[in-house]
Amino acid sequence: MSAPRRTVRGMRLLHTSDWHLGRSFHREQLLDAQAAFVDHLVDTVRAERVELVVVAGDVYDRALPPVDAVRLADEALTRLAALRVPVVVIAGNHDSARRLGFAAELIAAAGVHVRSDPVDIARPVVVDDEHGPVAVYGVPYLEPDVLARAWDLADRTHAAVAAEAMRRVAADLATRPGTRSVMAAHMWVSGASPTDSERDITVGGVAQVPATTFAGIDYVALGHLHGRQQISPAIGYSGSPLAYSFSEARQRKGSWLVDLGPRGVRRLDHVDAPVPRRLGVLRGHLDALLADPALARHEHSWLQVTLTDPRRPAAAMERLRRRFPHALVLQLDPDGADTSRPSWTRRITGRSDPEIVRDFVHVVREAAPDDEESALLDAACSAVRHARVDDPGRERLTDGGSG
Numbered sequence: 259m260s261a262p263r264r265t266v267r268g269m270r271l272l273h274t275s276d277w278h279l280g281r282s283f284h285r286e287q288l289l290d291a292q293a294a295f296v297d298h299l300v301d302t303v304r305a306e307r308v309e310l311v312v313v314a315g316d317v318y319d320r321a322l323p324p325v326d327a328v329r330l331a332d333e334a335l336t337r338l339a340a341l342r343v344p345v346v347v348i349a350g351n352h353d354s355a356r357r358l359g360f361a362a363e364l365i366a367a368a369g370v371h372v373r374s375d376p377v378d379i380a381r382p383v384v385v386d387d388e389h390g391p392v393a394v395y396g397v398p399y400l401e402p403d404v405l406a407r408a409w410d411l412a413d414r415t416h417a418a419v420a421a422e423a424m425r426r427v428a429a430d431l432a433t434r435p436g437t438r439s440v441m442a443a444h445m446w447v448s449g450a451s452p453t454d455s456e457r458d459i460t461v462g463g464v465a466q467v468p469a470t471t472f473a474g475i476d477y478v479a480l481g482h483l484h485g486r487q488q489i490s491p492a493i494g495y496s497g498s499p500l501a502y503s504f505s506e507a508r509q510r511k512g513s514w515l516v517d518l519g520p521r522g523v524r525r526l527d528h529v530d531a532p533v534p535r536r537l538g539v540l541r542g543h544l545d546a547l548l549a550d551p552a553l554a555r556h557e558h559s560w561l562q563v564t565l566t567d568p569r570r571p572a573a574a575m576e577r578l579r580r581r582f583p584h585a586l587v588l589q590l591d592p593d594g595a596d597t598s599r600p601s602w603t604r605r606i607t608g609r610s611d612p613e614i615v616r617d618f619v620h621v622v623r624e625a626a627p628d629d630e631e632s633a634l635l636d637a638a639c640s641a642v643r644h645a646r647v648d649d650p651g652r653e654r655l656t657d658g659g660s661g
C-alpha cells in the first residue's frame with residue numbers, strides 16, 4: 259500500500275450508505291442507475307483524493323441479493339481497492355451479516371474491511387494522516403433481541419445495545435492516546451427523519467438511539483435512514499444514493515465528503531450523485547395534467563399522480579402515459595369527497611353488510627346495482643352470515659381494521 263498522502267487538510271473520508279443494490283423502484287429496474295452511482299463514486303474518490311471510504315450498511319436490498327447485485331458490489335469494492343483507498347463496510351439490517359462477511363479476513367488484506375459481526379466492534383481499522391492515527395470502528399446493525407442476550411443487558415432496546423457498543427468502542431479508544439475516531443453505524447438516531455423507503459423500521463421512539471450516545475467520537479457515519487441529514491456537525495446520515503420512494507422526490511442524493519482535522523470534523527461537503535430520472539408528484543384533474551404546458555418538464559420523470567376528478571376517468575393510466583410515459587403510480591382522491599377522509603372503519607360503522615357491498619359496487623362501477631343485482635348481493639351476504647354462524651370463530655365482515 260502506498261504511503262498516506264500528506265496534506266494540510268487532515269484526512270478526507272467519503273461517507274455513503276444504503277446502496278440497496280438489487281432494489282427496484284415501482285418495478286423499474288435500478289441496477290443500471292446503481293452501476294452509474296458506482297462509477298460516480300469511484301470517480302469522486304479519485305478526483306477528491308479521498309483517503310477512506312465508509313459504507314454505512316445496506317449494501318444489498320435483501321439477505322439473498324440477485325447475482326447482478328452481487329456482481330455490482332464486487333465491482334465497486336474491487337475498483338475502490340484498486341485505488342488503494344481503505345474501505346470500511348458494515349452490514350445493515352437488509353444485509354445478511356454472514357453472507358456480507360464472507361471471507362472478510364481475506365478481503366481485509368486488500369484494504370476492504372467488512373464489519374458484519376458485533377464481536378469486531380472494538381477492533382478498529384487504523385488509518386494515519388499527518389496528525390496521527392484515526393481509529394475507524396465498524397458497528398453493524400445491532401439486533402436488540404439477539405445482542406441484549408449475548409451482552410447480558412437488562413434492556414432489549416436499540417438504545418441499550420447502542421450504548422453497550424459505544425462502551426466497548428470507548429474502552430478500546432481509551433487505550434489509544436492521541437487517536438481520533440470515526441464510527442460507522444446503522445441505526446435510527448433521535449432527531450433524524452425517515453422516508454417511505456426504509457422498510458421495517460419501527461415507528462415510535464423505541465427504535466431510536468439518543469445522539470448523546472456517541473459523545474467523544476469525532477465523526478459518526480450513519481446509515482439506515484434514506485434522507486441525507488446532519489444531526490450534529492459530528493453525526494450525519496449520507497442517505498441512499500438514489501431515491502427509493504416518492505417521499506424522497508425533493509431530496510438531493512449523494513455522499514458526504516468529510517475532512518477530519520486534528521480536532522475533529524473541519525469541513526463537510528455534499529457530493530451529488532447522478533440522477534437517473536427525476537421524480538415528480540402531480541395532482542389534479544386528468545385533462546388539466548395532460549394540457550398544462552408547465553408540466554413539460556415532467557414528461558420524462560418518474561411520476562406519482564393523484565387524480566382529483568370527481569369521477570374516475572376512463573383509461574386514466576393509458577392516457578397519462580401518452581404524455582408521461584414514466585408515470586408509475588396512479589391514485590385517486592376525487593374532489594367533493596369528504597375532505598376529512600374518514601377511516602374505512604368510520605365510513606362503515608352502523609351500516610349493514612348489504613348496504614356496504616351495494617355501495618362498493620356503486621363506487622367501483624359508477625352505477626348503483628339494479629334490483630336484480632341487489633337481490634343477488636343480499637343473498638351473498640346472507641349466505642356468508644350463515645356460514646359464519648356455522649363457524650363462529652370467523653370475524654364479522656364489518657369489524658374493519660384500522661383503515
Ligand SMILES: [Mn+2]
Pocket residue numbers: 276278316350352456482483
Ligand atoms: Mn436502508
